[in-house]
Amino acid sequence: MAVTAKPADEHAVREALLDNGLKVLVKEVHTAPLVSVWCWYKVGSRDEVPGISGVAHWVEHMNFKGTTNIPRDQVKGIIERFGGAWNGYTWIDETTYLETATRDALDQMLFIEAERMANCLYHDEDCESERTVIISELQGGENDPDQLLDIEVTAAAFKAHPYGNPTIGWIGDLRSMTRDDLYGFYRRHYIPNNATLVVVGDVETDAALQAVERRFGSIAPGPVPRRTAILEPDQLGERRVSIERGGTTAYLKLAYHAPAAADTDFAPMLLLDAILTGAKGVNLWASFRSLPPQRSARLYRALVERRLASSVSGALMPTREPFLYTVSVTVSEGTPMEAVEQAALDVLARVIEAGITPEELRKSKNQLYARMMFENDSVTNIAHQLGYFESISAADVFESLAARIKAVTVDDVTRVATQYLRPSNRTVGWFRPSVSGSSR
Amino acid sequence: MTTAVQRGLAPVKRVLANGLTVIAKASKATPAVTINAGVRGGSACDPDDLIGLSYLASRVLDRGAEGWTAEAIAEDLDNRGVSLQMSVNRHLVMLVTTCLVEDFEPVLRLVGDILMRPTFPPAEIDTRRVEIVTAIRQDEDNPAVMATEGVMSLLYPGHPYGRRSKGTIESIEAIDRAALSRFHRERFGPDNASLVVVGDVEPERAVDTASRVFGEWVVAAMPEPLLAPAPLSNRRRGLVRPMMNKAQADIAYGFTTVARRDPAYYPLWIMNTMLGQYALGGRLGDTIRERQGMAYYAFSTVDPGVVEGPLTIRVGVSPDNVDRALEAIDAEVARMADVGLTPEELEDGKRFLVGSLPRTLETNPAIASFLQGAQYFGLGLDLDLRLPDLFNEVTLDEVREVASKLLAPERAAVAIAGPYRDDGIAAPSA
Numbered sequence: 001m002a003v004t005a006k007p008a009d010e011h012a013v014r015e016a017l018l019d020n021g022l023k024v025l026v027k028e029v030h031t032a033p034l035v036s037v038w039c040w041y042k043v044g045s046r047d048e049v050p051g052i053s054g055v056a057h058w059v060e061h062m063n064f065k066g067t068t069n070i071p072r073d074q075v076k077g078i079i080e081r082f083g084g085a086w087n088g089y090t091w092i093d094e095t096t097y098l099e100t101a102t103r104d105a106l107d108q109m110l111f112i113e114a115e116r117m118a119n120c121l122y123h124d125e126d127c128e129s130e131r132t133v134i135i136s137e138l139q140g141g142e143n144d145p146d147q148l149l150d151i152e153v154t155a156a157a158f159k160a161h162p163y164g165n166p167t168i169g170w171i172g173d174l175r176s177m178t179r180d181d182l183y184g185f186y187r188r189h190y191i192p193n194n195a196t197l198v199v200v201g202d203v204e205t206d207a208a209l210q211a212v213e214r215r216f217g218s219i220a221p222g223p224v225p226r227r228t229a230i231l232e233p234d235q236l237g238e239r240r241v242s243i244e245r246g247g248t249t250a251y252l253k254l255a256y257h258a259p260a261a262a263d264t265d266f267a268p269m270l271l272l273d274a275i276l277t278g279a280k281g282v283n284l285w286a287s288f289r290s291l292p293p294q295r296s297a298r299l300y301r302a303l304v305e306r307r308l309a310s311s312v313s314g315a316l317m318p319t320r321e322p323f324l325y326t327v328s329v330t331v332s333e334g335t336p337m338e339a340v341e342q343a344a345l346d347v348l349a350r351v352i353e354a355g356i357t358p359e360e361l362r363k364s365k366n367q368l369y370a371r372m373m374f375e376n377d378s379v380t381n382i383a384h385q386l387g388y389f390e391s392i393s394a395a396d397v398f399e400s401l402a403a404r405i406k407a408v409t410v411d412d413v414t415r416v417a418t419q420y421l422r423p424s425n426r427t428v429g430w431f432r433p434s435v436s437g438s439s440r
Numbered sequence: 441m442t443t444a445v446q447r448g449l450a451p452v453k454r455v456l457a458n459g460l461t462v463i464a465k466a467s468k469a470t471p472a473v474t475i476n477a478g479v480r481g482g483s484a485c486d487p488d489d490l491i492g493l494s495y496l497a498s499r500v501l502d503r504g505a506e507g508w509t510a511e512a513i514a515e516d517l518d519n520r521g522v523s524l525q526m527s528v529n530r531h532l533v534m535l536v537t538t539c540l541v542e543d544f545e546p547v548l549r550l551v552g553d554i555l556m557r558p559t560f561p562p563a564e565i566d567t568r569r570v571e572i573v574t575a576i577r578q579d580e581d582n583p584a585v586m587a588t589e590g591v592m593s594l595l596y597p598g599h600p601y602g603r604r605s606k607g608t609i610e611s612i613e614a615i616d617r618a619a620l621s622r623f624h625r626e627r628f629g630p631d632n633a634s635l636v637v638v639g640d641v642e643p644e645r646a647v648d649t650a651s652r653v654f655g656e657w658v659v660a661a662m663p664e665p666l667l668a669p670a671p672l673s674n675r676r677r678g679l680v681r682p683m684m685n686k687a688q689a690d691i692a693y694g695f696t697t698v699a700r701r702d703p704a705y706y707p708l709w710i711m712n713t714m715l716g717q718y719a720l721g722g723r724l725g726d727t728i729r730e731r732q733g734m735a736y737y738a739f740s741t742v743d744p745g746v747v748e749g750p751l752t753i754r755v756g757v758s759p760d761n762v763d764r765a766l767e768a769i770d771a772e773v774a775r776m777a778d779v780g781l782t783p784e785e786l787e788d789g790k791r792f793l794v795g796s797l798p799r800t801l802e803t804n805p806a807i808a809s810f811l812q813g814a815q816y817f818g819l820g821l822d823l824d825l826r827l828p829d830l831f832n833e834v835t836l837d838e839v840r841e842v843a844s845k846l847l848a849p850e851r852a853a854v855a856i857a858g859p860y861r862d863d864g865i866a867a868p869s870a
C-alpha cells in the first residue's frame with residue numbers, strides 16, 4: 001500500500017493506493033462520533049451499450065441483496081444495528097454506495113463494501129423480482145411531468161453521447177435485460193482498480209487505512225474497462241420537444257450543452273447560473289434539496305416576480321464530460337407557453353448582449369462561497385464531495401474549485417454566456433397539459 | 441459514546457421579559473448559524489372559511505417589512521447567500537435559515553423585522569397567490585399528494601388535521617390583505633413564538649442578540665385554539681381518485697394514533713419503525729418490495745400531533761398490483777395488531793433508534809428542528825438525553841397493546857390515486 005505522507009494539517013485528506021489499485025481517501029473529522037464510508041465506482045449510465053440501458057442502475061439495486069458472506073436474510077439490520085443508514089445511487093458517470101453510522105461500525109462498513117465489490121450473488125429470482133421494482137421506479141418518475149420532460153429534452157440534446165440516455169434506462173431494455181447482462185456488467189466494473197473508497201469521520205487515519213487494507217487487500221484487480229471517448233458533435237440548430245399529455249400544469253425547459261467540471265469554463269458557468277437562478281452549490285447529495293438564494297436572480301425576477309412562472313431553477317451539474325445546463329420553469333396557471341419562453345430567452349439574450357455587472361459577480365461569488373460552506377455540514381456530505389469529484393475527474397478539481405470561482409471575471413461570465421447560451425446550442429422542451437385525461 | 445454525546449445537546453434556554461423563548465446551542469462544525477423561528481399559528485388555526493390563510497401568510501410575510509421592500513429583502517439575502525425557508529405545518533409557522541457566522545446579527549435583525557413588522561404588500565400577495573394556485577394545480581396532478589390528502593380527509597373528517605394546508609383555489613382567492621394582517625396580529629406575539637439558534641455562536645451572545653432584536657416586541661397574541669380529539673374509527677373507509685393520465689398508482693393507508701405527549705407514543709414509534717422504516721421500509725418493505733417486487737417504495741410514517749396524529753402507510757405500485765399491494769398491507773397490519781413485534785425486532789428497533797441519535801442530530805438545521813419540536817410539544821430540552829431510556833424502557837406488551845388498539849384492517853382509511861378505477865377497497869381483504 002502506497003500512502004501519501006502525513007500532512008501537517010491534521011484535517012487534510014490522506015490518500016493511499018492499495019496494491020490491487022483501490023484508491024483510498026481518509027479525512028479525520030471529530031465533530032461527532034460518526035463515520036461515513038463511501039465506495040465509488042467509475043461506472044454510470046454513460047458506460048452502457050445499446051440494448052442494456054439502465055444496467056448500471058439495476059446492478060446497483062442487485063448489490064443490496066446479499067453476498068457470499070452476508071446471507072440475504074442478514075442484510076436487514078446489518079448497519080441499522082449501529083444506528084446507521086445506508087444507501088446508494090447511480091448517475092451518468094458514477095455509481096456509489098454509502099454507510100454512515102457510529103464510529104464503532106467502521107469495520108462493519110468496510111466489510112459490507114468489500115463484500116459488495118467482490119461477492120454479490122445475482123440469484124435469478126432476485127433479478128426478476130427487482131425488474132418490477134425498477135419498472136415501478138421508472139413509472140413513479142413518469143408520474144411527474146417535469147421528470148418526464150427532462151428525460152425527453154436530455155435525449156433530444158444528445159445524438160451521439162450516451163449522456164442522452166436516462167440512468168433508469170428505457171422501458172424496452174428493462175423488460176428484456178437478462179441476469180447475465182447484469183452479472184457480466186457487475187463483474188467487469190466492480191474491481192478495486194476501478195473504485196475509490198472514502199472514509200470521513202471520527203477515525204484515526206493510520207488505523208483506518210490498516211482496516212481498509214485488511215478488508216480489501218485480497219480482492220484481485222482486473223482489466224479496467226475502457227471508457228470509450230465519445231465526442232458529441234456541435235449542435236447546429238435549436239431542437240424542440242413538445243409533449244402534450246393529461247395534466248394540470250405546463251413546464252418549460254431550456255437545455256444548453258455545457259462544460260465538464262474540469263473545464264476552465266465550469267466556474268464561470270456556475271457564476272452565470274447563480275446570476276440567472278441563484279447559486280446551488282456543487283453537492284448533488286445535499287445542495288439541491290433546499291431553495292437557492294434566488295430572489296434577485298435575473299430569471300426569477302423576469303418570470304416569477306412577473307407572475308409568468310411559479311418557479312424557476314437552473315442546474316449545472318459537475319460531470320466528467322460536457323453535459324447540460326438546464327433551466328426549468330413551472331408555468332403559472334393560465335400563462336401561454338410562448339410568453340414564458342420568450343421572457344426567459346430575452347433574459348438570456350440580454351446577458352449575451354450587455355454582459356453582467358461587477359455587483360452581480362460579487363453577489364454570486366458570495367452565494368457560492370456560502371453554499372459550499374453549508375454543504376460541508378456532515379461527515380456524509382464531506383465524504384460525498386471527495387468521492388464524487390475523484391470519480392468524475394480528480395479530487396483536486398474540487399479542492400481547486402473555490403480558487404477557480406474567486407478568479408472569475410465579469411468578462412469570463414459574459415464570454416461563457418455568449419459561447420454556451422447561443423440559440424443553436426439549445427434544446428427547448430414544452431410540457432403542455434391536454435384537457436382530456438386531466439385529473440380533474 | 442463520547443463525553444459530548446453523554447452531555448447531550450444541553451442548549452441554553454431563556455425566556456425574555458416579553459415571553460419570547462430563546463434556545464441557543466453552540467456548534468463549531470461549520471462557520472455557520474441556523475435560525476429556526478416557530479410561531480404557534482399553523483394550519484390547524486385557519487378559520488373554516490379561510491383555509492390556507494396561514495400558508496398564504498407564510499409566503500407573503502418575508503416579502504416586505506417596515507423599512508424593507510421585497511426588493512431590499514431579496515438583495516440583502518442574496519448578497520449573503522442566504523435563503524429563507526418559510527413553512528407551515530399543522531401547528532407552527534416556521535422560518536428557517538442558515539447563514540455564515542459573520543452574518544448572524546444582521547440576518548437575525550431581518551428575521552425580527554419579518555416576524556414582528558410585516559407589511560403584506562398587495563402586489564406581493566397577488567404574486568404569491570398565483571404561485572399557490574399553480575402549486576395546488578400541480579398537487580391535483582400528483583398521485584402521491586392526492587392519495588395522502590385523501591387519506592387525511594378520511595381520517596379527520598371535519599377536523600383541522602384533515603385539511604390541506606395550502607387551502608383550495610377558492611379559499612386562497614378569498615383571502616385579502618385585511619385577513620392576512622388580522623392573522624398576523626392575532627397569532628404573532630412573543631408568547632406564541634420560540635426562537636432556536638444553533639451554530640458557531642456562543643449561546644449567551646445569541647440570547648443577547650435575540651433580546652436586542654425582539655425585546656421591544658409586546659403583543660398579546662391569541663392562544664392556539666384547542667383541538668378536538670381525533671377518535672378512532674370503527675369502520676373501513678376508502679376513496680379512489682382516478683388519474684388515468686398516470687403510469688403508477690399511489691396508495692395511502694392510515695389510522696389515527698396517539699398524541700405526541702402520550703406515553704404510548706414511544707411504543708408506537710418503535711412499532712412504526714419496524715413496520716415501515718427499518719432498513720428498506722421495515723416489514724412492509726420486506727414484503728412488498730423485497731419479496732414480491734411490487735413497488736419501488738413501501739414505508740410508513742407517524743406524524744406527531746397535539747392530538748392524535750396519523751400513521752400513514754405509503755406504497756407506489758403499477759395499477760395491476762393495487763389489489764395485491766392492499767392485501768399485503770392488510771396482512772402486515774393484521775399481523776402487527778395480533779402479535780406485535782418479536783423480542784428480536786424490539787431489540788433491533790431500540791438499538792437503531794438509540795444508535796441513530798448522533799447521526800440524526802449532526803447538523804445545525806437538524807438540531808434546531810429537533811429543539812423546536814421538543815419546545816413546541818413541551819418535551820423538555822434534555823429530550824435527546826432521555827430518549828435512549830424512553831426507548832429502552834418500552835416492553836413487548838406495550839408495543840402489542842398500542843398496535844392492537846390502533847391497527848386493524850377493518851378500521852383502516854384507504855385512499856388510492858392513479859390509473860385505477862376499482863372501488864373495492866371498502867372491505868378489508870385480510
